[in-house]
Amino acid sequence: MSIVIAGRTLGLLALVVIVGSILYYMQQAYSGKIPNLRRLQAVDAIEEIMGRCVEMGRPAWYLMDNTNMTSPSVLAPTVAAFQILAYTARMAARLGATFFVPVTQGLAYSIANDIVEEAYKAEGKPEDFDPLGTVMYLPDGADRMYIINNLWSQKVAGVFFLGSWYHKAVIFTEAAASVGALTLGGTDTTHNIPFLVAICDYSIIGEELYALGAYVSQDPTQTSSLAGQDIGKYIALILILVGSILATVGFDISGMFAW
Amino acid sequence: MSDRLYKIQLPVYLTALFIILSVVEHFFPMPGVVTNFNVTMRSFVTVVSAAAFMLGIIFLTISHAKTITEQKSGWYYNLFYIAALLITIAFGLMGVRNESFLFIYDNMTAPIGAALYSLTAFYITSAAFRVFRARNWNAAILLVCGFIVLTMLIPIGAILLPPVVPIGEWLRSFPSSAGFRGMIMGTSLGVMGLAVRVLTGRQKDHLGIREERMGGE
Numbered sequence: 001m002s003i004v005i006a007g008r009t010l011g012l013l014a015l016v017v018i019v020g021s022i023l024y025y026m027q028q029a030y031s032g033k034i035p036n037l038r039r040l041q042a043v044d045a046i047e048e049i050m051g052r053c054v055e056m057g058r059p060a061w062y063l064m065d066n067t068n069m070t071s072p073s074v075l076a077p078t079v080a081a082f083q084i085l086a087y088t089a090r091m092a093a094r095l096g097a098t099f100f101v102p103v104t105q106g107l108a109y110s111i112a113n114d115i116v117e118e119a120y121k122a123e124g125k126p127e128d129f130d131p132l133g134t135v136m137y138l139p140d141g142a143d144r145m146y147i148i149n150n151l152w153s154q155k156v157a158g159v160f161f162l163g164s165w166y167h168k169a170v171i172f173t174e175a176a177a178s179v180g181a182l183t184l185g186g187t188d189t190t191h192n193i194p195f196l197v198a199i200c201d202y203s204i205i206g207e208e209l210y211a212l213g214a215y216v217s218q219d220p221t222q223t224s225s226l227a228g229q230d231i232g233k234y235i236a237l238i239l240i241l242v243g244s245i246l247a248t249v250g251f252d253i254s255g256m257f258a259w
Numbered sequence: 260m261s262d263r264l265y266k267i268q269l270p271v272y273l274t275a276l277f278i279i280l281s282v283v284e285h286f287f288p289m290p291g292v293v294t295n296f297n298v299t300m301r302s303f304v305t306v307v308s309a310a311a312f313m314l315g316i317i318f319l320t321i322s323h324a325k326t327i328t329e330q331k332s333g334w335y336y337n338l339f340y341i342a343a344l345l346i347t348i349a350f351g352l353m354g355v356r357n358e359s360f361l362f363i364y365d366n367m368t369a370p371i372g373a374a375l376y377s378l379t380a381f382y383i384t385s386a387a388f389r390v391f392r393a394r395n396w397n398a399a400i401l402l403v404c405g406f407i408v409l410t411m412l413i414p415i416g417a418i419l420l421p422p423v424v425p426i427g428e429w430l431r432s433f434p435s436s437a438g439f440r441g442m443i444m445g446t447s448l449g450v451m452g453l454a455v456r457v458l459t460g461r462q463k464d465h466l467g468i469r470e471e472r473m474g475g476e
Contacts, residue, residue, distance in 0.1 A: 004286055012286045018448065022455045069465050070308070076446075076453040079464050106315060111464065144375055167379050174382040177389060188446040190439050198390040198401070207445035210452070221461045225452035232448045 017235065022228030029224035037215045037223055042184060045202035046084075046216075049158035049182045050091045056157045059098040062088055063147070063172060064163035065187075067108030074164040077188045078108060080213030081163035082115055087216035088160060089119035093128060100133070102147060104140040144168065148175045161185040161200065162209065165192045173199040186212065267468055271460040278458050320344065404430055 004012055025035065053060040064081045068074050085101065092099035101116060103109040113135040120129035138146055148171065151159070159176040161169065165187040176183050177199050185196030186204030197203045204212055207229075214222035246253050277300060283289065284297050323337040350360035391406075393399040410416035411427030456462035 002288075005288055008286050015282075015286075015451075018451055019455055022452055023459070026455075026459070026461070070304070072450060072453070075465050076450050079453065079462065082464065106311075141372070141375055144378060167376065170386055171378050171382045174386040174389070178385070188442075188449065190442045190446070193442060195386065199386055206442040207449045210449045221456055225456055228455075229448040229452045232451070233444070236444050 014232070014235065018228065018232040021231035022225050025224040025227040026221060029220040034220050034223055035227040037211060037226065040204065040208060040212050040215060042186065042202055042204045042208070042212050043215060045184050046088055046091060046160070049160070049184060049202075050088070050095055050097050052182050053092075053097045053157040054095045058155050058157035059100055060088075060092060060158040060160070061147075061151070061156050061176075061181075062099070062101045062160045062162070064101075064103065064108070064112075065161075065168050065172075066164040066166055067103060067105040067112075069105070069107055077162075077164040077209055080209045082111060083213035083217040083219070083222070084160070084162055085112060086115050086119055089116040090123055093120045093123035093125045096125075096128070101135045102138045102143060103135060104138055104143050106137070109135065109137045144171060147172055151175050151179050151181070155179055156181050158182045159184075161187070161196060162204075163187065165189055165196065167192075169195045170199075267463065267466075268460075270466045271463060274466075275458050275460070278454060316344070 029035070050060055062085055064078065064085075066074050067078050067081075069078055089099060089101075091097075099116070101112055103112050113131075116135050117126075117129050117131075120126050120134075150156075151172075152175070156176065156179060159172075159181045161173055161176075161183065162185070165185075166189060169185070169187065169192040173183060173185060173196060182202075183200040184202040184204075185200030186209045187193060187196055188206050188209055190206070193205055197205065210222070211226060214226050243253065280293065280297055280300075284294060320341060323340050326337040327334050327341070347360070347363055350357055350363060353360065355361075387405075390398075391402045393402050407423050408427045408430055410420055410423045417424050453462065457465065
């Protein structure tokens with residue numbers, strides 16, 4: 001009997017290398033060597049959107065769609081969206097923008113509420129935080145009508161669509177675009193990235209969401225984990241290049257990885 | 260034992276244990292007892308979710324009842340919620356195959372869900388009008404590709420314009436798949452990074468725990 005289940009050795013090797021890289025960079029970060037992250041255009045877009053809202057005297061909204069944190073595929077973008085929320089809420093508090101965060105999941109609601117409240121306190125404006133109105137729980141399903149209706153009635157000037165987005169991406173982004181709101185969209189759900197990219201004024205694609213979260217939070221754990229993930233990307237790039245060349249010259253490698 | 264051990268360390272250790280067990284089971288042949296343990300643990304997800312659902316119903320009902328007793332504005336909507344909840348629970352307890360319960364599901368719950376979901380159709384149409392404008396080269400490429408793929412997918416499209424079928428298939432099979440796979444790779448690496456952070460106890464947001472981190476704005 002083999003030690004590893006047949007056909008999974010390469011996957012195990014890749015896992016060991018990538019996890020090892022992430023752990024290595026995390027260790028480096030805790031000893032003071034934090035990797036540099038490129039400044040994304042979205043960081044400036046956050047400031048621009050918030051500034052526009054203040055100038056026009058209209059609210060800024062921060063929407064996250066699916067925040068069910070028990071699902072691993074939703075947890076990663078939700079955590080990134082929370083980090084960006086902390087940055088955005090501080091900017092809203094600093095500039096004096098009216099900020100609104102509707103959340104459709106209980107655990108995420110309590111975390112978002114803490115984040116926004118802390119942000120207002122950190123900017124020395126705790127009185128601007130409305131415990132009943134700044135972050136609001138909306139039952140999933142009822143949120144569609146509430147959000148569409150209020151986007152129109154409040155003439156929202158800026159909307160952030162960040163996190164794990166599903167079919168509501170089209171509904172809300174289009175509604176926001178119709179009222180003339182400046183929008184920033186970003187998700188890692190591949191089938192909804194096109195909608196956010198096409199409709200939003202500014203967009204971040206896939207894992208840029210994690211990078212933006214790490215950049216604005218300046219959290220060494222997140223930053224170092226991104227550096228480790230980059231090693232995985234380099235490996236994937238090399239394998240794609242080698243595979244493409246071998247496939248082009250007619251060399252069949254499909255049977256080589258059955259171990 | 261300290262409060263911190265119960266509320267923070269124990270959940271982190273348990274999460275790490277279950278991650279390791281799942282990974283080990285995926286790559287290495289394991290004795291039946293380990294596999295069965297993993298299956299049981301996975302079924303616990305359903306049990307815990309159901310318990311959380313019950314808690315949610317109880318707290319939501321208390322909140323609605325409070326609004327009714329205080330006669331706040333729109334209190335009759337809250338009354339409607341409680342009436343709908345009680346009627347559905349009553350019929351549901353008679354059995355999920357009960358005719359009245361199925362009537363509620365088939366004629367109220369399902370159509371309401373479908374109606375909400377169908378909003379997408381209207382918004383996607385107006386979004387298409389907004390997006391498919393040749394404002395620059397990128398938008399023009401999107402417009403042409405979108406036109407080809409949409410024409411290929413409608414039943415009469417292939418009859419009116421036969422060349423759209425091979426071009427559309429090529430667009431979906433090569434540039435589109437290549438882009439999507441790239442995005443999936445990036446996202447998967449991100450999830451791996453998250454798993455390592457959760458495994459090492461550096462990320463606890465999934466437990467509802469936020470601790471002050473180094474740095475920050």
